[in-house]
Amino acid sequence: MRKILLFLPLVMFLALGGVFYSQLGKDVNYMPSALVGKSVPDFTLVSLFDDELVTNADLPSTPYLINFWGTWCPACHIEHPFLNRLAQSGITIIGIDHKDQQALALQWLEEKGNPYQQVLMDEIGHFGLDMGITGAPETFVVDSNGVVAYRHQGEINEQNWPTMKEYLQ
Amino acid sequence: MFPEVGQFSLILSLFFALLLSILPLLGYWKGNRLLLSMAQPLTLIMSLLVLVSFVALSSAFLTDDFSVLYVAQNSNSQLPIWYKFSALWGSHEGSLLLWVLILCGWCTAVALKIRTLPLEIGPVVLAVLGTVCVGFLSFLLFTSSPFVRILPDVPADGGDLNPLLQDFGLIVHPPLLYMGYVGFAVAFAFAVTALITGNLNAAWARWARPWTAASWAFLTLGITLGSWWAYYELGWGGWWFWDPVENASFMPWLAGTALLHSLAVTEKRGVFKSWTVLLAIFTFSLSLLGAFLVRSGVLTSVHSFAADPTRGVFILGLLIVLVGGSLLLYAIRAAQVRSTVSLGLTGREAWLLMNNILLTVLTLTVLLGTLYPLLFDTLGLGKISVGAPYFNSVFTPIALLLIVLMAVGPLSKWHQTPTRLLLKPCGLAAMFSFGLSAVVVYCYEFGGLAFISLAVVFWVVVLSFSDWFSKVSAGTKGIIPRARQLPRNYYGMLLAHLGIAATLVGIVLVSVNSEESMLRLSPGDTAHIAGYEFQFDQMTRVTGPNYVSSKGQFTAYQNGRVVATLFPEKRFFTTRQQVMTEAALDAGLTRDLYVSLGEQIDESAWGVRIYVKSFVRWIWLGGLLMMAGGLLAALDKRYRKRAGA
Numbered sequence: 001m002r003k004i005l006l007f008l009p010l011v012m013f014l015a016l017g018g019v020f021y022s023q024l025g026k027d028v029n030y031m032p033s034a035l036v037g038k039s040v041p042d043f044t045l046v047s048l049f050d051d052e053l054v055t056n057a058d059l060p061s062t063p064y065l066i067n068f069w070g071t072w073c074p075a076c077h078i079e080h081p082f083l084n085r086l087a088q089s090g091i092t093i094i095g096i097d098h099k100d101q102q103a104l105a106l107q108w109l110e111e112k113g114n115p116y117q118q119v120l121m122d123e124i125g126h127f128g129l130d131m132g133i134t135g136a137p138e139t140f141v142v143d144s145n146g147v148v149a150y151r152h153q154g155e156i157n158e159q160n161w162p163t164m165k166e167y168l169q
Numbered sequence: 170m171f172p173e174v175g176q177f178s179l180i181l182s183l184f185f186a187l188l189l190s191i192l193p194l195l196g197y198w199k200g201n202r203l204l205l206s207m208a209q210p211l212t213l214i215m216s217l218l219v220l221v222s223f224v225a226l227s228s229a230f231l232t233d234d235f236s237v238l239y240v241a242q243n244s245n246s247q248l249p250i251w252y253k254f255s256a257l258w259g260s261h262e263g264s265l266l267l268w269v270l271i272l273c274g275w276c277t278a279v280a281l282k283i284r285t286l287p288l289e290i291g292p293v294v295l296a297v298l299g300t301v302c303v304g305f306l307s308f309l310l311f312t313s314s315p316f317v318r319i320l321p322d323v324p325a326d327g328g329d330l331n332p333l334l335q336d337f338g339l340i341v342h343p344p345l346l347y348m349g350y351v352g353f354a355v356a357f358a359f360a361v362t363a364l365i366t367g368n369l370n371a372a373w374a375r376w377a378r379p380w381t382a383a384s385w386a387f388l389t390l391g392i393t394l395g396s397w398w399a400y401y402e403l404g405w406g407g408w409w410f411w412d413p414v415e416n417a418s419f420m421p422w423l424a425g426t427a428l429l430h431s432l433a434v435t436e437k438r439g440v441f442k443s444w445t446v447l448l449a450i451f452t453f454s455l456s457l458l459g460a461f462l463v464r465s466g467v468l469t470s471v472h473s474f475a476a477d478p479t480r481g482v483f484i485l486g487l488l489i490v491l492v493g494g495s496l497l498l499y500a501i502r503a504a505q506v507r508s509t510v511s512l513g514l515t516g517r518e519a520w521l522l523m524n525n526i527l528l529t530v531l532t533l534t535v536l537l538g539t540l541y542p543l544l545f546d547t548l549g550l551g552k553i554s555v556g557a558p559y560f561n562s563v564f565t566p567i568a569l570l571l572i573v574l575m576a577v578g579p580l581s582k583w584h585q586t587p588t589r590l591l592l593k594p595c596g597l598a599a600m601f602s603f604g605l606s607a608v609v610v611y612c613y614e615f616g617g618l619a620f621i622s623l624a625v626v627f628w629v630v631v632l633s634f635s636d637w638f639s640k641v642s643a644g645t646k647g648i649i650p651r652a653r654q655l656p657r658n659y660y661g662m663l664l665a666h667l668g669i670a671a672t673l674v675g676i677v678l679v680s681v682n683s684e685e686s687m688l689r690l691s692p693g694d695t696a697h698i699a700g701y702e703f704q705f706d707q708m709t710r711v712t713g714p715n716y717v718s719s720k721g722q723f724t725a726y727q728n729g730r731v732v733a734t735l736f737p738e739k740r741f742f743t744t745r746q747q748v749m750t751e752a753a754l755d756a757g758l759t760r761d762l763y764v765s766l767g768e769q770i771d772e773s774a775w776g777v778r779i780y781v782k783s784f785v786r787w788i789w790l791g792g793l794l795m796m797a798g799g800l801l802a803a804l805d806k807r808y809r810k811r812a813g814a
Contacts, residue, residue: 006503009447010496013454016540017489019547024465024481072768074748 041130048119064092079155087115095119175225176316182218189299193292208292212280216273239315245329247715255340262315297358329744338398346391350456352384357453374436379808386799393792417459424452427528520578527571576632602627622677629670658805665798672791682783691773699781
């Protein structure tokens with residue numbers, strides 16, 4: 001019995017080694033969203049340009065992106081030109097101006113161009129909470145049924161766009 | 170030219186490490202004295218070659234040789250000279266070279282002290298260390314050589330050192346931490362030697378003790394510095410985050426603490442033998458696990474180096490060979506090193522057994538919390554993360570219990586302790602410490618766990634001093650001569666235990682008595698926090714060697730008197746396009762004033778974090794006491810006797 005017990009540390013260690021092996025090479029930063037497979041949460045937000053109320057019913061019926069941004073967010077500066085290019089190639093992007101001021105946001109879009117089909121103000125950040133974002137920029141791929149297909153944290157760029165594009169069917 | 174010399178001498182050192190790992194063992198089995206005697210010179214040559222290689226890489230850094238890829242990635246001609254040197258261990262390859270250099274340093278120390286060991290033991294210890302060296306040298310050479318050149322297109326300048334690492338704390342933190350991690354390789358080598366030779370007696374434990382105490386002291390200092398660095402550099406005033414890599418350094422510390430104590434039992438009473446051996450293996454394995462977690466990219470952490478799966482596979486292989494090999498050896502041989510002496514249930518052995526059980530439970534608690542996300546994901550249950558609440562709620566009660574027992578243990582006697590010897594001092598100490606703690610908590614209106622924790626602190630202090638006093642007051646010689654006769658080992662223990670108490674004071678008070686506020690301030694504004702008045706005087710722009718900075722000036726007043734002027738900064742590092750927060754501190758024994766700049770809100774207003782942290786220094790002061798205790802214990806005269814003397 002004692003003989004077998006002495007092998008216990010070795011066996012436990014080898015099991016742990018197996019766990020480590022299975023984890024090697026995985027992308028540790030990949031964090032799936034709890035929203036994937038669910039509909040976009042209900043919301044009522046104010047449009048940035050005309051102060052009109054906007055709800056889920058006003059969202060596009062074709063696949064589109066929801067992009068959280070803010071003028072306070074340095075990574076959004078870097079992301080913006082790429083969003084402009086996506087918009088030019090015909091991708092529909094809904095912008096959520098997260099925890100920001102209307103005047104600053106309008107000025108930003110004037111200076112850098114507007115890649116968004118609609119921009120909604122999420123001044124207090126409630127919609128961001130509902131979507132479970134951890135920061136900006138953050139982007140969700142929504143399919144034609146209004147169901148979230150994919151979530152991406154951080155800026156979109158040449159490298160990660162192909163992955164996102166696959167979800168945008 | 171120099172980088173090639175460095176690479177070549179690394180290859181040579183691997184060759185010598187291979188010889189070192191084979192020849193003395195052959196000598197042991199064949200009973201060949203010549204082969205055994207080669208262990209010492211082989212160790213010295215191997216270490217010298219690694220030193221040459223280290224010097225070669227340092228000179229590449231100091232002379233801005235950007236033809237070396239690693240230098241180009243981690244240094245810059247504008248970098249101040251001391252950061253150019255410390256940039257050597259700013260990333261994976263160089264830090265691994267530092268690791269190997271320190272490993273060789275420990276090997277050299279053992280080799281130079283080899284005469285204190287019996288003739289056939291020392292060379293086997295060195296051979297085991299040689300095997301560890303073979304593992305790390307081949308890891309360095311085959312997957313992560315720091316000497317790779319980028320020729321012929323040499324970049325004009327380097328990519329700069331990560332600004333987070335451009336700091337004094339980071340110059341000294343990794344080397345000290347590695348001193349500790351790698352130092353446990355010596356205890357490991359002793360343990361494996363015991364298994365190979367089947368020779369595990371009191372003398373064995375006596376040899377292993379000073380090495381273990383010294384590595385433990387370095388690891389303690391390394392962790393303390395890391396915590397201090399995180400506090401002032403990360404800009405949010407926390408001192409411990411239960412980050413996977415912090416845990417990776419904490420686990421060998423916990424296991425090493427258990428090892429220190431169980432070695433004492435093995436030396437004095439000849440019990441716990443196979444357990445002590447297992448613990449020595451366990452401690453070093455946890456050091457290796459730390460290296461694996463940082464360098465393989467399986468967990469996210471602020472400390473991680475760039476992930477590379479081939480490196481992960483290699484170091485996992487290394488882990489399997491070293492740890493798996495030694496555990497296999499343990500499984501086969503441990504039955505032969507069983508203890509023969511019976512265990513006294515009321516003796517000091519029993520107290521130290523409790524110590525070992527609790528420390529092992531704590532280690533496993535941290536291990537489980539750290540690896541749980543990995544296990545969870547492997548079983549296909551999804552992604553989770555384990556945060557501070559788990560660690561705080563599971564770790565704290567066990568740690569407090571451990572500290573309570575820690576104060577009683579030294580009062581006990583080996584084998585059997587008369588109950589009255591413990592009952593009276595403990596009873597008095599309990600009344601005193603609960604009473605005093607109640608008064609303090611009532612007067613200052615502390616909440617939470619403060620009452621219990623402070624009582625534990627007083628308990629430790631009172632019992633430590635009463636133990637010391639009972640030792641020096643017995644007999645006729647007078648207090649001072651007797652105090653000087655007590656062994657360093659004893660004072661080491663006393664210091665380390667008081668260090669724990671000091672750290673606990675810091676932890677408790679910083680959590681119950683600190684004020685933190687996040688404010689929007691413009692120059693000219695004032696804020697009142699915890700009895701201090703902070704005035705935001707002005708903002709200036711400053712240009713540093715490789716950054717530009719927005720520098721704030723704050724004056725702190727107490728009762729109308731100026732107590733401190735603070736200069737928090739927001740630095741923009743031009744090469745890496747990275748912004749760094751430099752918090753400003755006014756340190757004090759009873760409180761720290763901490764001002765850190767957040768985002769600029771509009772043209773004049775800034776988000777400012779102002780903390781008044783109570784007794785936070787004591788956390789690290791305790792760490793320093795523990796380190797001093799460890800070193801004192803390592804330098805005890807008893808350990809310096811020669812073999813057979």
